[in-house]
Amino acid sequence: MKVMDFDRYKEINDQRLNYREMEDATVVSNYRNVGCGDGYRIYLKIGEDRIVSDASYTTTGCGFGIVALAMATEIAKGKSVDELKQITPEDVERLFEFPERRKNYPESAVAALQQAIRDFESGSGVPKERRITASKAKELLQTNGTLKGEDLSSIILEKEDLHGVDFSGANLNNAFLTNCNFEGANFEGARLRGAFLNSANLKGASLKGADLRWAKLAGAKIDGADFTDAIYDIGTRVDQTQIHIFSKMKKEGKDVYMEKDEVGR
Template identity: 70%
Template sequence: MAVMDFAKYKEINDQRLNYREMEDANVVSYYRNTGCGDGYRIYLKVNDTGLVEDASYTTTGCGFGIVALAMATEYAKGKSMADLKALTPGTLETLFEFPERRKNYPQSAVAALHKAVEDWETGGSVPPEKRVTKAKVLELLKTQGHLRGADLSSVMLEKENFDGVDFSGAKMNNAFLQNTSFVGANFSGANLKASFFNGADLTGANFQEADLRFTKLAGAKIEGANFKDALYDIGTRVDQKQIGIFDQMKKAGKDLYLNSEGLE
């Protein structure tokens, strides 16, 4: 059995190799690992000849997920779509060999890259006019003083401070919101399906009637938060000590998040 290269593992995680939003990408693809619930985004810049000039990713996953996606995007650079379609986990592991119990990570990274190729071929990539960057959100907040009803689908607002901000009625499905402060923020009626609040500070936040189906709240601070009549389903994840919030909420069926509408 091969021994994992811990030095390389640490170096990739410390440097966050290829971890970034790519402003000029012409492919932005979203993939959800249904096994652990982690979210992946693949960004590709493909030239007129069909070769990948640049590749990057973002993820809510752990260190193994970061390494797998770093290797997948590193492999993608300079390759054709046909090359990417032919990529296998075994080929990816020639760049970094994963421990036996972590083989699911290169498998998921390859699946995410294949999804990006499919989106390129079918036009399923997130169109430029619907891409919401953190810079755009901060400018909008500065201009109008709130984010009520804003279309913030798939936005990344990691490690920011949005204490007291009004997000009521906003569209925030598939948003990456982990490790961000939302103390006293208002999310009432917001669409938060399949979003990630891992490690976020939600103290005193208002989620009344918000849609929290398939949303991850692991490690979040939720003291004093209001979840009255918010929607949840079997994909809504919280820490064991926090399961009491479900008593305030309304349960919905899994079919509501497994179809394309539920993860829009």
């Protein structure tokens, strides 16, 4: 059995190959790895000749997910839309061979890439008017002093210091909010459906009435946070030591996450 190339694995993760938001992407597509719940976002720039001139991704996933997506987006560059419909996990593994127990990662990366192609052809994906970048959110915050009620769906705000910010009533569905400092922030009534709050600092934050269906809070610091009447479902993920917060929350059915307007399909 071939041993995985750990040096290259580390190099790809350290460099974050192709890991970036693309401001001028033709299509931006969301994909969720149902096996582990990680979120993938694929960005493709496609010309009138249907050739992919640039490809990138962001993810809340682990190092294996990063490597798989890096390889998939490398493959995409210079390929036609029709060629990308035919790629397989084996094509990804020609660039990097995964351990037997991690074969699901190239499979998921290919599925995410092909979802992006379907979104391109159907005119779906994240609409341009809803592609709010971190820089735009910071501009709004500086101008208004608040992000209350803003449409921040699918935004990427990783590792940002946003302590005390008012997000009440904001739309943060499918947002990437990992490792952010939200200490004392106000998320009352905010829509956080499918959001990633992994390892975020939510100490003293108010999440009263917030929609946390299918949200991920693994590793989040929640001391003093108020989850009164927040909504959760079978997909809401917290650490085992934090399940007590569900006693203050309201449970809804799992089907609501798949509403068409929330997944950009």
